[in-house]
Amino acid sequence: MARAIALASRGLGSTSPNPVVGCVLLSAAGAVVGEGFHAYAGGPHAEIVALAQAGERARGGTAVVTLEPCNHTGRTGPCTRAIIRAGIARVVIAVTDPNPLAAGGVDALRAAGVEVVTGVRAEEAEAGNLAWLTAVRRGRPYLIWKYAATLDGRSAAEDGTSMWITSEAARMDVHQLRGTVDAVIAGVGTVLADDPRLTARNLRDGTLAIRQPMRVVVDSRGRTPRDAQVRDAVAPTWIATVAEVGAGPDGRVDLVAMLAELYRRGVRAALLEGGPTLAGAFLAAGLVDRVVGYVAPKVLGGGPPALAGAGVRTIADAIDLDVTEVTRVGPDLRLVAVPRPKARKEES
Numbered sequence: 335m336a337r338a339i340a341l342a343s344r345g346l347g348s349t350s351p352n353p354v355v356g357c358v359l360l361s362a363a364g365a366v367v368g369e370g371f372h373a374y375a376g377g378p379h380a381e382i383v384a385l386a387q388a389g390e391r392a393r394g395g396t397a398v399v400t401l402e403p404c405n406h407t408g409r410t411g412p413c414t415r416a417i418i419r420a421g422i423a424r425v426v427i428a429v430t431d432p433n434p435l436a437a438g439g440v441d442a443l444r445a446a447g448v449e450v451v452t453g454v455r456a457e458e459a460e461a462g463n464l465a466w467l468t469a470v471r472r473g474r475p476y477l478i479w480k481y482a483a484t485l486d487g488r489s490a491a492e493d494g495t496s497m498w499i500t501s502e503a504a505r506m507d508v509h510q511l512r513g514t515v516d517a518v519i520a521g522v523g524t525v526l527a528d529d530p531r532l533t534a535r536n537l538r539d540g541t542l543a544i545r546q547p548m549r550v551v552v553d554s555r556g557r558t559p560r561d562a563q564v565r566d567a568v569a570p571t572w573i574a575t576v577a578e579v580g581a582g583p584d585g586r587v588d589l590v591a592m593l594a595e596l597y598r599r600g601v602r603a604a605l606l607e608g609g610p611t612l613a614g615a616f617l618a619a620g621l622v623d624r625v626v627g628y629v630a631p632k633v634l635g636g637g638p639p640a641l642a643g644a645g646v647r648t649i650a651d652a653i654d655l656d657v658t659e660v661t662r663v664g665p666d667l668r669l670v671a672v673p674r675p676k677a678r679k680e681e682s
Contacts, residue, residue: 335358335398335426335459337358337398338358338398338400338459339356339455339458339459339462340356341369341380342354342371342372342459342462342463344356345371345373347513347515348373348545349375350466350516350601350603351375351516351601351602353372353466353467353470354371354372354400354462354466355372355380355381355399356371356380356399356400357369357371357380357381357397357399357400358384358397359387359392359398359422360395360396360397360398361388361391361392361394361395362393364396367392367395368386368387369384370382370383370384370386370387377410378410381397381403381413381416385416385417385420388420392420392421392422393420393422394421395423396423396426397422397424397425398454399425399428400428400459400462400463401427401428401430401431401463402427402429402431402436402439402440402452404436405436405437405438406435406436406438408436412442413439414442414443414446417448418443418446422448423449424449424450424451425443427450427453427454428452428454428458428459429456429463429467430452432467432470432471464476465515465602465603466602466603468623469602470602473597474590474594474597474621475593475596475601475603475604476602476604476623477593477603477605477606477616478603478605478623478624478625479606479616479622479625480508480511480606480627481607481608481610481627481628481640482499482500482504482629482630482640483499483628483629483639484499484629484630484634485629485631486633487639487641488635488636488638488639488640489610489638489640490638491634491636491637492634492637494637494638499630500628500630500664501666502664503665504630504663504664504666504668505537507628507663507668509534509535509536509537509543511605512533512534512605513534513543513547515605516600516601516603517549517596517601517604517605518532518547518605519551519607520532520549520550520552520564520607520608520609521552521553521608522552522558524608524612525551525553525558525562526558527609528608529562530564530607531564531566532547532564533546534546546570547569547605548569548570548571548572548596549564549570549571550571551571551572551573551574552574552587554576554587555575555576556575572599574587574592574595576588584615586615589616589619593621610638611642611643613641614641614642614643614645617641617644617653618644622673623673624671624672625655625671625672626669627668627669627670627671628663628666629667630665630666631665631666653673654674655672655673655674656672656674657669657671
């Protein structure tokens with residue numbers, strides 16, 4: 335299963351709206367006879383790739399797969415049928431599929447006389463497929479808030495300059511992060527101030543990544559200029575306005591409705607990049623799943639903060655985070671954290 339999980343990770347960033355999946359096939363004697371992973375949406379599933387490698391050697395053997403084999407016909411046929419047809423005797427699964435359209439694989443396999451074991455190394459497999467699983471279970475994308483700041487929490491100097499707070503190494507790391515998500519979200523204020531491209535590219539030679547995330551501008555009143563770089567033809571762009579999405583409690587774009595629409599459009603993981611007010615609104619609404627912060631060893635002593643308007647009025651209302659990773663990236667630090675669930679107040 336560890337090998338299947340490693341194989342699955344090769345599909346990160348290219349399979350959405352499908353999950354990442356890895357599969358290892360063992361012969362009846364226990365030898366590895368096939369391996370596969372889901373490489374891109376619409377392409378063959380991990381089990382099909384592994385079965386093609388194994389051929390007749392799979393008969394009577396075991397399939398070890400990170401996610402419950404699908405039991406429906408979409409752009410490809412059901413993997414359960416292919417497994418049964420290949421004469422697989424046993425299927426070992428890490429995580430059952432939460433998608434009602436694809437679930438039912440366990441039952442179909444058992445009905446055909448295949449032995450099925452579930453829950454093997456489930457925690458590791460969940461971690462490798464976290465964004466997709468979280469998104470499917472609740473019907474909105476897994477949201478990562480990324481920010482860059484100085485050691486004293488500033489996102490720009492007093493005169494508004496912000497290029498460059500972090501090093502080239504950190505900025506290249508951000509572009510790699512963009513390549514793993516389906517959408518990059520920014521507020522209209524960021525677009526007006528910086529005119530970003532919001533694409534995934536190699537900063538040293540300007541080469542664009544093969545797969546580009548959708549660019550989403552949260553623009554309540556439709557102020558994004560016609561000649562803004564986010565409107566070019568390099569990647570799809572959605573200007574989300576109140577007129578199209580609807581208004582939230584603050585009269586601006588309803589963020590919950592916007593995320594639901596992104597999910598409907600196939601977005602399972604999204605990267606929130608700016609600005610501080612929009613980030614604060616997402617945090618205040620409890621919509622952020624992970625925080626990735628790039629902290630530069632600089633102090634400015636003034637200028638706009640990296641975060642504003644998160645709904646915190648007193649220290650008791652602070653948004654607590656669990657830090658899961660601290661990594662040196664060039665001269666900067668990359669901090670990864672997840673919001674800690676608020677403890678329920680005891681009834682008096």
